[in-house]
Amino acid sequence: MKKRFTFKCWNCNRTYTLQREITDQQVLTVACPYCNSEGVVDLDPYRKEIKNVMKNITVMRDVSSDDSIDESTNAEEELDLPDILPTHKPE
Ligand SMILES: [Zn+2]
Numbered sequence: 001m002k003k004r005f006t007f008k009c010w011n012c013n014r015t016y017t018l019q020r021e022i023t024d025q026q027v028l029t030v031a032c033p034y035c036n037s038e039g040v041v042d043l044d045p046y047r048k049e050i051k052n053v054m055k056n057i058t059v060m061r062d063v064s065s066d067d068s069i070d071e072s073t074n075a076e077e078e079l080d081l082p083d084i085l086p087t088h089k090p091e
Contacts, residue, residue, distance in 0.1 A: 001021065001022060002019045002020065002021050003019065003020065003021075003022060004017055004018070004019050005017065005018060005019075005020055005028075005081070005085055006083060006084045006085065007030050007032075007039065007041065007084070007085050007086075007087050008084050008085065008086050008087060009032040009034065009035065009037060009039060009087060010037070010039050010086070010087045010088055010089050011032060011035050011037040011039070011089070012032065012034050012035040012037070014032070014034045014035075015084055016032060016033050016034065018030055022043075022078075022079065025043075026042065026043050026044045027040050027041065027042055027043065027044075028040065028041040028043060028085075029041075029090070030087060032087075037089075038090050039087025039088060039089070039090070040087060040088050040089075040090050040091075041085050041086070041087050041088070042088070043079060043081075046079050046080050046081050046082075047078060047079060047080075048078060048079070048080050
């Protein structure tokens with residue numbers, strides 16, 4: 001599955017758009033088209049956690065006043081990415 005992402009270059013601070021394939025890898029490597037700097041994006045902080053445990057807890061309580069729990073979580077959406085992904089200098 002290829003998706004279009006917007007990255008912000010760590011070196012020249014410009015933003016650019018690239019299509020990247022998302023796999024199980026936790027780090028994307030990109031190259032800035034403006035200054036040719038390689039950048040890495042750590043995807044791990046954006047992965048959604050499964051919250052089945054919390055749902056089980058709320059069933060036990062009377063929370064009729066709190067209907068704001070978001071039940072619309074799309075199971076196919078593994079990543080919760082910001083509009084612009086910051087890149088970092090490679091190690
Ligand atoms: Zn750049």
